[in-house]
Structures are given as C-alpha cells and as structure tokens.
Amino acid sequence: ADAFGADVHALYVVETGEDPSGLADEEYATLHEASEQRGREATIRIAEDVEEAGLEAARAVREGVPYETILEYVDEHDIDIVVMGTHGRTGADRVRMGSTTERVPMRADVPVLSVPRSDDPAVDGSYERIVVPTDGSDAAERAAGTALDVAERYGADVRVVYVVDPTAYDLGDAPRSIVGLLKEGGNTAVEEVATMAREQGLDVTTTIRRGVPAEELLSYASMVDADLLAMGTRGRSVGSGRLLGSTTARIVRRSSLPVLSVN
Secondary structure (H helix, E strand, C coil), X not given: CCCCCCCEEEEEEEECCCCCCCCCHHHHHHHHHHHHHHHHHHHHHHHHHHHHCCCCEEEEEEEECHHHHHHHHHHHCCCCCEEEEECCCCHHHHHCCCHHHHHHHHHCCCCEEEEECCCCCCCCCCCCEEXXXXXXXXXXXXXXXXXXXXXXXXXXXXXXXXXXXXXXXXXXXXXXXXXXXXXXXXXXXXXXXHHHHHHCCCCEEEEEEECCHHHHHXXXXXXXXXXXXXXXXXXCEECCEEHHHHHHHHHHHHCCCCEEEEC
C-alpha cells in the first residue's frame, strides 16, 4: 500500500452458521460477542499501523460466510487487491488450508496476495526478485502484467519460468522429440513475458524446467532466493482440470514466501 499510495481496508468476518451443538442461546451470544470484540481489536490495530504509515485506513467487522463476505466487500468497495495470511501448516495438515484462504484467491476477480506465517518476516516488505511462472495462457499473461507492474514499482529483477510436465500429458515415456516440442512451446511462452519485462526496463531471466510444476516452481523460487511468486489461477486446461490453476492452489498451500494470484 505504501509503494502504491493505496488506501487500506481492514476487514474481519465473524463466521455465522449453525449454532454449536450443546450451547444455550446465552452461551452462543457470549461466544459471538467475543468474536466481534476480537474483530474490532484486530481491525483497530491494523488501522492504527496504516495511519502511522501516513495512509488512509478503513475498517469493518461483518458477519457471514468468510470467503463470500470478503468477496462481497471487495465488490462493494472497488478493492484492487486482497492481502490474506495463510496458516503455514506443515506435515499432513499443510494440504488442508482453511476454506477461506483457499477459496478467495481462486474466486476473486482482483489479485490476491497470500502471505505465509513467518518467524523471520522481511523488515521493509520490499521485493528484489519476483518469480513469474507461465504456461503461455492468457491468464498467465495477465498475471505477468500485474507482476511486472509490481516489479517496476520496486525495481525488482524478474525470473520467468516454464515447467514442462510430461506426466500431465501422459508423456512420461514420450520420445525426446515430443518433449522437445513442449520445451519449444515453453521457450515461446517465457520469451513473451520477457519481452514485456524488457519493454518496462526490467532485468529479466528466463528458464525452462521439467518435472511436477508445483515442486519445480517452489524449488526454483528457493534457489534464486525469490521474494514473491506471481502467477495466474486460470491457465491451460489438461483433461478436466486447470494446469496453472491447480498448480497455483498447491503453491499457495505450501509456499514459504508470498504468492500473488491473478485471475
């Protein structure tokens, strides 16, 4: 927000639904009131931090299904980007993100920045190296455009990467000529993004990797000491699923660095 001179809205959603079993009305009301109080305190803290930074702040506590309420708020207030924390779970639980944190990036019409819990957060919140995965789709190009705008604002280097995933095309034992065609397509995809980056005066590097996309992208981001992963959520379809979309969801669940998801 500071980099772009943006206003900040702090939103807390008190989740509503079926009353917890075994609770009397009075007990449920007490729990509800405590949740509202936590929401007021949390949004006040954020608003105070925002105002100390010299930015405009707004805050709200609402009731409803969290992801639906967040998306409604985004529409009502013309929000440009949503910033959400992830739980940073490990082990078996890491694949079971809270439904809110998983659903909002996949359904929002605006970019969503998912920020994992960290014991050593960046002091200044700046970005020096941004990894931009692409699969050559329109969604990937839109995500790249957003990522490059962020990179330009921060003066960050851009690393564009394409992952050849033979298993997604049932090509685990494919001849080299077929894999070569996939790599050729990857070269075209990364060069398109690289050209966009150069036109904005950014330093850019391209690379082609082979393997399971989520694993390869996380490995690559770690190797280059990236500060941000920026990718689309509606990429090319493979069978009945979305290659880029499913990869983005897996990365948001597992990443130790912020992920910018763009629909």
